[in-house]
Amino acid sequence: MDWLQASIIALIQGVTEFLPISSSAHLLFPSLVFGWPDQGLAFDVAVHLGSLAAVLFYLRQDLYALWQGAWQWLLGKGWNQQAHMALLLVLATIPAVIAGLAFKGWIEVHARSLWVVAATAIGFGLLLGWADWRARCRHQLSYMGWRHALIVGLAQALALIPGTSRSGITMTAALALGYQREAAARFSFLMSIPTILAAALLMLLELGQQTSAVDWHAMLVALLVSAVSAWLCIVLFMRLISRMGMWPFVVYRLLLGIGLLWLLSN
Numbered sequence: 001m002d003w004l005q006a007s008i009i010a011l012i013q014g015v016t017e018f019l020p021i022s023s024s025a026h027l028l029f030p031s032l033v034f035g036w037p038d039q040g041l042a043f044d045v046a047v048h049l050g051s052l053a054a055v056l057f058y059l060r061q062d063l064y065a066l067w068q069g070a071w072q073w074l075l076g077k078g079w080n081q082q083a084h085m086a087l088l089l090v091l092a093t094i095p096a097v098i099a100g101l102a103f104k105g106w107i108e109v110h111a112r113s114l115w116v117v118a119a120t121a122i123g124f125g126l127l128l129g130w131a132d133w134r135a136r137c138r139h140q141l142s143y144m145g146w147r148h149a150l151i152v153g154l155a156q157a158l159a160l161i162p163g164t165s166r167s168g169i170t171m172t173a174a175l176a177l178g179y180q181r182e183a184a185a186r187f188s189f190l191m192s193i194p195t196i197l198a199a200a201l202l203m204l205l206e207l208g209q210q211t212s213a214v215d216w217h218a219m220l221v222a223l224l225v226s227a228v229s230a231w232l233c234i235v236l237f238m239r240l241i242s243r244m245g246m247w248p249f250v251v252y253r254l255l256l257g258i259g260l261l262w263l264l265s266n
Contacts, residue, residue, distance in 0.1 A: 014229030020168030050226030125253030
């Protein structure tokens with residue numbers, strides 16, 4: 001893979017990772033349109049680490065507050081809102097971990113097709129539109145309890161199905177539960193941290209067992225491009241949803257799914 005290919009695919013990953021439009025669906029396009037080969041495990045590690053760096057940097061103040069609150073609680077200095085939120089994030093991550101261990105192999109064999117991606121792009125896009133249309137937008141994150149965190153976590157487990165969009169399905173669930181758009185997006189981004197970190201660690205373990213050479217310069221380019229593009233995308237997304245809601249992304253998902261169906265039928 002040359003640097004141009006690495007940059008383009010990393011840009012696609014960075015832009016789509018945190019938007020509710022499915023990064024897995026968009027990463028199919030380089031091979032479909034240009035006939036590019038699979039980017040390989042090392043590249044996947046690089047772009048995942050880039051996305052992780054972006055969300056860590058964007059949420060650095062939130063994460064510092066969560067760490068302080070959790071540490072104070074562990075030291076026996078009393079329960080606090082930050083420790084409460086930290087435990088909710090742990091709870092919300094558990095369903096995806098269990099589902100990944102139980103069904104990841106089956107999904108990779110039976111659900112990784114363009115027909116599935118097209119169907120989920122449309123179906124979960126319509127669900128996001130319904131949730132945004134019906135959203136009461138009353139609750140801040142401080143309102144969240146263990147039941148709501150578990151529901152959003154169960155929704156995240158559905159993102160194992162290609163084309164669903166992890167950020168899209170978690171925001172959909174939070175909106176349906178009555179949370180403000182910004183709160184739904186922020187909780188989704190916080191949930192992405194352990195998910196992306198776990199995926200990157202698993203891929204690093206697999207990479208350590210491979211003997212093929214790695215183009216470290218291309219990997220560095222991929223990491224930097226995905227990190228910068230993902231961070232910019234998060235910033236712009238948080239500004240956009242307060243003004244326009246989720247409907248631009250709903251329309252985009254519908255067009256994406258219809259376009260894939262058209263390609264498959266010709």
